[in-house]
Amino acid sequence: MSVENPLYSHFAQGREDSGRPLGRLRPNAVRLKDHPILEFPAGREVEFTFDGKEIKGIEGEPIAAALHAAGVTVLRHSPALGRARGFFCAIGACSSCLMTVDGVPNVRVCTEPLKQGMVVETQKGHGHLPID
């Protein structure tokens, strides 16, 4: 692969501005406003907490979408190796996004609709289900 390859001018540009905060999302810029085909009607804003922090989201959107829009991309850590886990499949099939929601562990936040006042927590290990 040669550096002169014009296809890579794109990459060179990427390296030059690598000082940009890549990997850190800008919470105000992640919700789409103008789209050539789609319209995103303003939904009802609701408040919920993520590990105690108050966050706003749109009622009914998946919890993971609200977290993503708020800049939260690490949803848990793997039980054995402690590797960060994020949003992967968005259809409740891959188990990457398991979190504790309102005290219930192993909730797939990529499909679970957001409600006002939800308490969303990073889950430790395999999660603990409180049984009376």
Next chain:
Amino acid sequence: MREVDIAVIGAGPAGLAAALACGESGATTLLVDYMDAPGGQLIKQTHKFFGSERQFAGTRGIQIPDIFIGRLSKMPNVQLMWGVNASGYYADSGVLTLEDGGKFIKVKAKRVIIATGAAEKALAFENNDLPGVYGAGAVQTLMNVHGVKPGDRVLMVGSGNIGLIVSYQLIQAHVEVIALVEAARCIGGYLVHAAKLRRAGVPILTSHTIVRALGEETVRGAVVAQVDQSWQVKPGSEREIACDVICLAVGLTPLVDMMWQAGCEMRYVPALGGHVPARDENMRASNPAVYVAGDAGGVEEASSAMISGEIAGISAAKSLGFEVQGAEARLGQLKADLAAIRSGPTGEKICAGVKCATVCGGEW
């Protein structure tokens, strides 16, 4: 316990088409989906469909569910349930168990059409589990359904139609697609989709692969490299690029759990994405109460899913003695439409896969 003639699991393109055919026959039909709204993956397909008018050519995918639901909701013999997870099927009794908001419901169904779709495949490379590595479908859901950008700079992996279309949709959502890498020497998808990307200035790097993702807790970049004809990375060709999203469009695998549970004969068919149920020409599985439709029977795309759904719906209704108007002619037309969709180089692979999955002679 509730009883229905036919239960359809999954309200994507295959399940919607299947339920419509069942409903038209007069069979009592239950259509369930675990999501809160019907449509499956159609709800994020902003592009216009190709092919024949019978499969909604010229219509955007996102408009198709409403067309079906408009017709289904007028049928008194059809019940629609959303936000309901089909959690089990007991082949000995024909009982389907559903989970509805924490409640457990049992439904006895004489026939079950399984249209559960497919899930994204992953790709093996170092750090492929970092947050910021997404399936292409997830990126599409996040931006086209929920209006949330996945990030700022995307590396797309895979040049099948999904990789090409999702790249273009990212650009429409004002997200930069830094490049698309494809390990094969040629793109896998349609030229028309690739051309849109090239016109937008996105480099399509064939004979290239991703070697590793960079970053500690989230993706901050990727190493890509050229591969030789035996798929080995060419030494010295590695190059680091800055990106915050790595999007994997490397194929799908059918979601077939319920068919395993129903004791259906399964076959491993790589050309169809993984394990699929053996079926006859009318989509009936080895368990005669079970039919399969759409990607759950082999990964193709939405147009062919609607066709196989309709075939399964007509066949399931007919098997219960319901009169389906012009059934033979419709089945003949549907099979001809499928053959037309499966023509061309990509279709050859699908046809070979379907042949492996279909019982000898086409009939049980």
